[in-house]
Amino acid sequence: MSLTPGPVGRLIEELSRLPGIGPKTASRLTFYMLRAPEAQVIALADAIRGLRAGTVLCSTCFNIAEHDPCPVCADQERDRGLICVVEEPLDVLAIERTRRFRGVYHVLHGALSPVDGIGPDELKMRELVERVRSGGVREVLLATNPTMEGDATAMYLARQLAPTGIRVTRLAMGLPVGGDLEYADEVTLGEALEGRRDV
């Protein structure tokens, strides 16, 4: 005997496929939606449906946007000579929130990971090199994650860009602001020592 009726079981199953959502959370969400105002539930279904229909990839930086070009690429006040390369659209949001970056972006949509079958062709790498070659760029900031895959991606891109002679940089690694040396991991602390700056 099934105690999770068809529509209920179906939604629990679909929700469980989302990252970070297990069967328990999926159940809780499903039963919440059963009791929430119908308008709210329908609004959610419509928002999901309208997601892809209403978004495009910016053909310049490959960020997700409503229009092509995206607001950053279309903004004449931005510094087009400085391209910040990131792995995912959410990284663009993170950097924009600092309010300390006035350049433009390039979204790779991932990082090199041979083990997962992700090579240069699966990312927007060729497009980045072409962008740099077409001129007007003085610095490429490789802001991929400070992880094994992110580092490998940055090193690969650095080699690809070397012939262009432009400046290639990487985000600093070190102690997080407000951090405590006691709780810092050795690798990060090692990087903080190596990258020490003059006062």
Place this chain on the structure above:
Amino acid sequence: MSLTPGPVGRLIEELSRLPGIGPKTASRLTFYMLRAPEAQVIALADAIRGLRAGTVLCSTCFNIAEHDPCPVCADQERDRGLICVVEEPLDVLAIERTRRFRGVYHVLHGALSPVDGIGPDELKMRELVERVRSGGVREVLLATNPTMEGDATAMYLARQLAPTGIRVTRLAMGLPVGGDLEYADEVTLGEALEGRRDV
């Protein structure tokens, strides 16, 4: 300048309204859905949409089901003389998973909470009393949560059912199986002492 295009911002907003889902998780889920196979995303939207259309409240026990009566109430092998009263449909699932209950259920759809404006009329209480009065019931197990609201609800129901003379019970409180006295909180340990059983 908005960096979260209309459809993206809209979905993040709708997802953030779900319990336990904050803006960060909503962003992560939204960007996951932007990259997931379109079929999966549409399946989720359809499952949400079809949720209410495909479910009803069982008119006997008020659990959520595909048909009225629900599978439990329709099952002739169940012990109709024992009604287990719970707050929510998920509680029914929890008890069924023990495989140690052969009675039937009654779902109140909440617990008494004057502070939230939830009184007897907002719950399926009158229906429970009518169910007991119509006969054939020998025990009502008040399985509302062992919380302030759950206890208040149980005590209220116990008083409502007193005139019927039937047996009214409450789930035992005590140490969880596998638990350690050292880590038990005082209140629970106090209940475990009070409710001690003969070996």
